[in-house]
Every structure is written in structure tokens, then in C-alpha cells.
Amino acid sequence: MNSITPRAATVEKIVGRAVPRPNARRLVEGRGTYVDDVELPRMVHVAYLRSPHAHARILRIDAAAALDMPGVVAIVDGRQLAEICAPFVGALSHLAGMRSPPQHAMAVDRACWQGEAVVAVVAQTRAQAEDAMQAVEVTWEVLPAVTRMDTALDPGTPVIHPELGDNLCFHREVDSGGVDDAFAAADVVVEETYDFGRHTGVTLEPRSILADYNPAERRLTVHHSHQAPHMMGDLYARLMGILEADVRVLCKDVGGSFGIKVHAYADDFATVALSVLLGRPVKFVADRLESFVTDIHAREHRVKARLALTRDGRFLAFDIADLTGIGPYSMYPRTSAVEGNQVINLCGGPYDHPHYRATLDVVFQNKVQTSQYRGVGHPIACAVTEGIVDLAAATLGMDPLELRRRNLMADDSFPRKGASGILLESLSHQRCLARLEEMVDFPALRREQAELRAKGIHRGIGIAVLIELTNPGAAFYGTGGARIASQDGATVRLDPTGIVHCASGVGEQGQGTETIFAQIVADEVGVPMDRVRVLTGDTAATPYGGGTWASRGAGIGGEAVLQASRQLRANLLEFAAVHLGLPVERLRIAGGSVIDTAEGVALMDLAELGSLAHFRPDLLPAGFQPELVVTRHYAQRDYPFIFTNGIQVSHVEVDVETGVVTLLKHWVVEDCGRVLNPLLVDEQIRGAVMQGLGGVLFEECLYDENGVMRNGSMADYLVPMAGEMPDIEVAHVETPTRSSELGAKGAGEAGTAGAPAAVMNAINDALRPFAVRLTAQPITPEKILHALHPHLAG
Amino acid sequence: MTDRILVNITVNGMVYERWIEPRLHLGDFLREELGLKGTHLGCEHGVCGACTVVVDDEIVRSCLTLAVQADGAMVETIEGKSESGAIRDLQDAFLERNALQCGFCTAGLLLTADALLQAEPEADRARIREHISGNYCRCTGYHAVVDAIETVGERRRAGARGAQP
């Protein structure tokens, strides 16, 4: 027995501290394992010949010459793959009336967007596959392309899928009632239209998959750069007719995801089907050019918004109409309607207003499929809401901060419903506003603004209040029939060496998931963090779970880890009590040791306990079996979602001669519930803010009238780089959710939600002397010049 | 005419002789021929900076350098820089500051940052931002990366002052 009094008697909690990520050391030393780093025996590479046309019939494929080229293993078309992989439909039953036609792993007869895979060329190396691809001849009959969403439903527009009758994928209306009366009675009505350019995620590591089907045992192993390994395992099994038990999906290091890698791409199914067909490992790593025309796009919306107010600035009603274009198929399995659905659920969300009405039209186009990308509808809802609130403030001649103060839902009014019908557990708008005013010296900024304006320098201050849905329950997908787990599981075990091992269904894509899980295990079991090991990203070794999406990793996965850890601690205490012959109430675990609280001494290290259980069960009392492995699952069932809230402020300078916007500074106050690790959560917020900044100023997938993407390269699609990005200051207000013991809400997307609105408002604030407003994102220098000098727009 | 060519390239202090296709870029040479997977390919057209390596003491894009053009050259990758300890301070600072998330850009950023600090340890935030403006990071928002580089610059300057008699 150890008689040293452990410092552990007053052990400080690790959760809540700024702990760096132990698992990042390998990444800074170039020792990570991304999918493209994995090489398997007999592995071959596939390159996909993709449609150069937005819409075209495939008349003939001639691969004869290509088959004879060096290294070529197989050349396969969509018909052949359709015999291996069943078609799939991206629809959810709880989005009533939604429809989308069956989609195949590769185009059969017809390609419906520029970039859709038409022929798979498999060869010993990627270079050889590309060489042979050039020798494949496809004869096309080009068909008219539907590119514009605003005319997609016009009678004269071709119907992409004639069996559907028109190009409508989904329509929904929300109406609280009383909207028309509220507008009729309002003192002030403001109205504006907001446009949002398509953009895409541009994960630095492209989508990558290595499918390894072993026909001898009919087992499929897939190395995948993905956020939802269990979901993919289920889909591969069902579409290929393999037992799910015989499918293993491995996600080691993932080079950025952001929702781009939560979907099931046709390319994924095609690559797996090729491995099944060929009976050998097939690797597909999207190159950057094909990424731009195959990774999901997002956010092509036009939103008309109206807001009715009283003279003293009280909001009466919002009236919203959202139109969004999603490509030719709704994305499988999460669909392409969720983004628009969230827009109409979330507009007006931070504010106390009695009436709300919104309509949504989701239309098909011959462009890349759109779907969930970081923020999912929030950046749009926030920009619309905060844009029109700023317009109202300007119309009323009221300070924008003051107008918000008058209308934000009061902190003591929760739980409650929002006017759109959303359920809100507990938000802190007023405290966040107060915290923001401590951070940002608004009076000083306004003074500076006035002084500089006199010198022809135009600075602006933009505010954005937001809510974000996190920790989703089954309402998101499960109730709609998608096999997407809203629960997640954690298995925690004590090894013989006293190490606590934790396996979770939620994976790591750099957010720090594994670190916060280790923090939770350390606190809840009572061991130092360096005695915790975390495993994620392997469906064969982790409990079934949904993975990483909708800002659920910490809140859902973390709660499962907490529950499992607590039970393991209880098991260990019981074990120690039995072994030591002491009452369990006298014992606790801290610092990796069992402690006698009466004497304040450490009695035994957990390693001794582990060793005893594994190797000397003969020393234990008859009939007592220590249980050193615990699995717990957690599903958030109190609310459809646990909402978070926050406020952002952007400070910009607009060069009115060139239209160039300089981002001077960005402030964030965020309430993500209990902060598990401020170092990690702050960087989640900063990174998310930057993705919002990219969307509002730089990023847009530009298409020509034929549906061909014009800027599909890193040189032409403008992602934010360090030179143009500001420093971002972050502060927290903590309102833990009561739906879990952990109290953590999600934090991954709010930054993206609020940044575009803050910058748009800042630009419009800067340009106020010119009586112009910019409401079409991205707000490019040219758009600003056109607003300031209408003759240039000619 | 497109026959393989014999090259002799020193990578992280080891001399490698290989018959390679002229079209092979240095990034693929390192990854596919030598198994050095720490150099990542993000765009393969010279924009993202992920594939940055050091050739004859200068950073280059390995996707925009033919391996045959590196014949006779001294190449250093993240693996070599890690093993030699040459950028240990930067690696530590990136970890302390959480200046990486997914890690895919990190090798390129570390080597790019080291090149700056070797020449200008006094570089301020604006200069750091300018210098790393060819390295795309989708995760961090750059703020933490700039912090980490700035900190190492300060430490290196303090170290240099400390070393003076």
C-alpha cells in the first residue's frame, strides 16, 4: 500500500481547462495517417471521367483504345456498376412532399451536372488512369440545362426529371397566423431581398476513400476521410448487399470536413462497387479540380424578407420567402432540403415577436448538388434577420444595438417557443450583449468612425445576433426515415496497466474531440489525462453512433463518455471496496489511485486494480466479478435541438474608390453552454468565423449560362487566406444545457452563422453616407463599386 | 523519349537513387517513391501551399517542382525537420497555441514559417500574415497560427540575444 498523501485529494478538474491536444503532435511531425497515405497490397487507383456538360445524354462510350493502355485494370460504366450498387434516393419522410429521383453510383444514360461521373478508369497508378481516361471517347447529346433557380419553376423551363412533372423538390410553409394583420397595423414596414452565392467547403484534404473488398470472406473494409463512419457502413452494406456486420469503416486522420465529408457521395459508392467488382483495394482521391464539381455546394439562396415594427421599435412580424437551388438530385441520405428548411425555421430566431410566416421552395438545377455545409442555413437566416433588423434601425433612426436590445428574447423567458415554432431551452442574449459591450468600446468606434468619415475614410461596425441548433435529437433525420444515428456511444475500460481506454462513435477531424473526451474521462474516472487513451473512427472497435455533424460531438458524444466514465468509476470503487474490505463510501478515485477518504491516503493505484482483475482473479472473493468495461449511450431527447446563442461584431474599412473591404477586427461572444476546453473551443469559433468571412466577401461558385462552373480551381475560387483575415477576439457566456450532466452545447458552427451578417452590416454601416446597401453575398469590390457608381454596372 | 531518368536526390540527409518518370513531381516522388507521407498534396496546382518542402535551404511547392529537377539537390521534408529538431520550437508553439486542427496544412505552414523566422525573426503580425498568405488553412482562421509564429519569433530573438557575449 502506498502511504503518500496524494495531491489528488484536491485534484482540479481538467474539464474547463485550456488543455492542448495530445493527438496533434503526430500531425505537426508529419506522422498523421490520412487516407491517401494508406497503401494496400494489390491496390489500384480509379479516376472518373466526368461529364463536361451540365446536362447530356450518353450516346456511346468507346473505351477500346483506353483498355490497351499501360497499367489499365478495368474501365467500367454506370450500367455495369448499377448491377453491383443499388440506386439511392435523397428524401426524408418528415419533409412532407419532398421528392427526388433515384441516383446511381455513376450516370446511367444521362449526366445531370458538369462533374457527374460517367466512366471509371481503374489502373495501377492514378497517372495511368488519367492517361487512359483521355483515350476514352464518349459521344454526347447535349440537353438544355436548367441553371437559374428563379426560373426553374417557370412553365417554359425544361423539366430535368420529366417523371416528376416539374423542377420542384420541396415546398414548405410556416405560418403562426396574424402576419397580414400585423403588417397592416405596423407603423413601419421594411423589406429587402438577400442573395447568397453558392459556395463550397474546400477541405484541404480532398475527399478520399480506399475500398478494400475481400471476396474470400465477403468482407468490406473502407478507409474513408469521413465524419460518419457508422452511417457509411450501413449504406455500403445495404446498397451493395453485404451484411453490415461484414463492413468496417475506418476514419483515421481527416483533413478537414465541415459537413463536406458527412455525405454519401456517388463517388464513394462507385469506388466501393469497383472494389467489389474487382475483388481488390481501389483508391479514389479526388483531385482539386474534380473536387470543385463534385464536393457538395451550398447556400445558393434568394430570400425576400419583410419586417413589421412599431414606431418605438418593437418587432411585430417577420415574413420570409426563401428560394434555393440544389442541383439535379437531393443529396443522399441527408437531403438537400434541410438547409432551406433551417432558413425558414431560424429567421427572426433571436427575437421576441408574435407573428411569423415563411415559405420555402427548393428547386432542381443542372449544377453540383448542394447540401449541408458548416452552418447549414444559419448563415442565411442570420444575414436575412440581422440585415433587415439593421435596415429597420436605419429607417427608425435608431442605434442598431439599441433596437436589438429592445427585441431580444429575455434571458429569464426560457424555455420557450420561437415564433417559427422552434423550441428553445435556455439562451443568454442579454448577458451576451452585456459581455459584448465590455469587449467592444462602441462609443469609441463611433467617434473614430465620425472623425475618419470627415477625412474620406469609411469604416463600419456591424452587429449580428444569432442562434444555432446543436445537440440534435432524432427529429433531425431519424424520424424522417434516414438511418442516421442521433445517439452516440462510448466504451470506457480499465486496462491492466491502469490506463483508461475510451472508444467513441464520434470521431476527430481536428476539433479536439479526442482531447475533450480524455478530459472528461480523466475527471469522471479520476485519473490524470496522460493515463487516458481515446480511440475513434473505427466501426469495428467503437460503439455505434452518428459521428460528427450538427455540432453534436462534444454535447452528445461527450455525455456518453461522461456516463460511461461515471459507471466505470463506480465499478472500480466497488471492486476496490471488495478487495480492500472497506466500505465503498470511504473510497474515492483521484490521480489514478484509490483513496481512503478517512485517512486521506492513497491505498492502491488503478494499475494494481487492473492487474488484479486481469491476472489474479483467484485472489477475489468467490462470486465477485469486477466489470472493467462499460458502454453507455446517450441521445438528447428533451428537445428537438439544444439551441445556443451568440453575438458577433465586425469592424471594416471600405475603400470607396476601389470597393476593397478591409477586415479590421472581429469580436465574438458565444454561449455554447459549459466550456470544456477554452483553447479548443476558441479555435473552433475562429475557424468557423473565417468560413463565414470567406462566404461574405470572397467565395462563390460561378456558373456560365450552360451550367459549366467557371472558377473551379484554387486559383479562381477565392478561399480566405491569412493576408486578408482579421484577428478574432472571443469571449464566452456559459449557460449549461440541463439536458445532459455534461452541460455542453455545440460550438462548431455559430462562427460561420454570424460572421456574414456582421460583415454585411458593417459594410452597409460604412457606406451609409452614400445611401446604398449591399445585400448580395459575396460582397465583392465590384458589387460595391456598382452600388456606388451605378454607371459602372452598365 | 519518355523513358525514366536516373536521379540522385538527398532527402533528409539520405541519398536516394531512383529511376523515375520525368512527369513525376517532387511531392509524388517523396510520397510514392520514398513513402514520406508527411508532405501533403492539397491542390497540385501550386496554390494551397500544403506540399511545401525545403529544397537547397529554400521553401518550394513540391507539386510545382519536377523530381528530375531536384536531381542533385538537398531536400528536407517535415519528417527530416522533425527528426533533426530544427523546428521543434515552432512545432511546440503550434501545439501550445492549438494552431492546427485537421493538420493537413501544418507541415507546409511550419516550413513556410521557419523560412520567414530564419530570415526575419522580428516579423510582426502583418508580415507573418503576408508571408503565410500562400498557405491555405481552412480550419483555424489563421489567428492562432500567427500567434504561434509570432511567439517563436520572440523566443528566437530572445535566444539570440541570450547567446550574445
Added chain:
Amino acid sequence: MKAPPFAYRRVDSVAAAAALLREHGDEARLIAGGQTLLATLGMRLSEPSLLIDIRGITEMQGIAVADGHLRIGALARHVDVERSALVARHLPLLSLAAPHIAHAAIRNRGTFGGSIAFADPAAEWPACTVAADGALTLSDGTRSRTVAATDFFLGLYQTALRPDELITAVQFPLPGPQRRFAFTELARRHGDYATVGVALAGDVTDGRLDNPRIVYFGIGGTPVRARAAEAALAGGRAEPAALDRAVAELGGELAPAGDLYAAAATKLHLAGVLLRRGIQSLMAEDVQS
């Protein structure tokens, strides 16, 4: 995104390079830094059967001052120009422009001559070479000729280079003590190709501007010298009225082509803004004297 197969030859003389060019014609391409070429090969936008690596040609290297000229070897890399004390002293226009070229890792490999030979209309060096009255030495290995930069750029990616010629060096007359330079460009992001940029030179004596050079890039198929705007400013003190006249002249002599992010009218507007800013900087500049 892998390059198609090609053969590769290293040469150590202009004559050898030119001989291979003659032998292989359109099938051959020169490669030096390769910072543009290799990206286009990866995209399979061009498929030469032979790359001729000219980096070993010693006579095309170096930066030197001799006979009243600054000579920049075609193989001098962007970074060599950027760091050159000779360039900073004699032709600071190039020192001002260099940091705008892409990013450090690109500047470490891309070459001065390569950029001029490729003649991207939005690139910095061609415009600077015109603005600084540079002359290009072209050689086919047996005969050399000198072509003024103003005569070299013929159209979009079209130059006066004959199929078997190389740029071996660029010669710049050493500017007099009154010669001042300014450089300004707008790019969406640092290091991107310019939306519009302008390289400016002029003799400034007691506030009077003589022999101005105003050369735009990113605005046409070639670097564009704005001669009418130059005339509007020549001999004056760049007072507001003269600047207005110069800007007005741009409308007549620039015929911008729009690109992805800026239409022609926008570019013309920006050209005027940059002219005012550039001239202001040129006239205010006193660090060079």
C-alpha cells in the same frame, strides 16, 4: 491531376536549347522554374512531348551592372530580384513589384525571364520591364537580337520570340538621379494575379514630372502603356486638373477585357484610381533621392 508523360532534357547552352526547339517544334517547351507550366501540365491543358530544362545555362544567370545598364539574366528568380541590392539601388521599381508576385515559395523558383516569356497579361514583370524601358536579349544560339520591351508583347500570350529563341537577359538603362518609380496593384487576395496594376516611372525635378511612363497590367492582352495619359502629365506638376485629364485619357487608350471578378468598366475605373494613387506616390516619393 497528374501530368501527361513527356521526355526531359537538360541543356547547358542556349545553342543546345535552341537546337532542341528546332528539332521538336511545337512539341517542346522550355522549363525553368516551371511555376506556371507545371500547373498547366497537371491540368493537361497542354501536352508537350519534351521539356527542355534550361536552368543550367550559365550565361542566362545573374544580376549585374555594366556599361550603364542593369542586366538581369533570364534565369534570375523572382527572389533574386527581390533581394538584389543592385536592383534596389538602380531600379527600385522591381523591388517594389516583387513582393506582389505570388508567394515566397513560388518566388523561390519562378524566373524573371520565364514570367516575361509567358507574358501573362496580369503579371508584374512584363509591365515593369516596359515601364523601365527594358530591352530583351533574344538568342537562337547563333544570333542574338535586342527587342525593346514595348515591342516584345504582341498580344494575349503572344510575344516577339521566334520558335527557336530564348530570352537570355533583360537590359535596363540605369535611371538618372531624378528618375522615380511607383508600383501599385489591386488583387483580390495578396499574391493573386492583379485585377489591375500599374507600374510608373518619371523624372521628378522640383515637383515637375518629365518623361513619365504609365504601364498597366491586368487590363489588356499585354502590358499597356498609357501614352496619352503620360502626355497629359508630362512636364507638369501632376496637379488635380492634369490628373483628371490623364484619367480621362485612359478611357480612350485602355480597352480592358473583363475577367471573373471585374468587368471591363470596373477595370477602367480602377485604372483611373490607381493612376491617381500611383502618381501621388511617385511625386511624394523621397526615399529614393
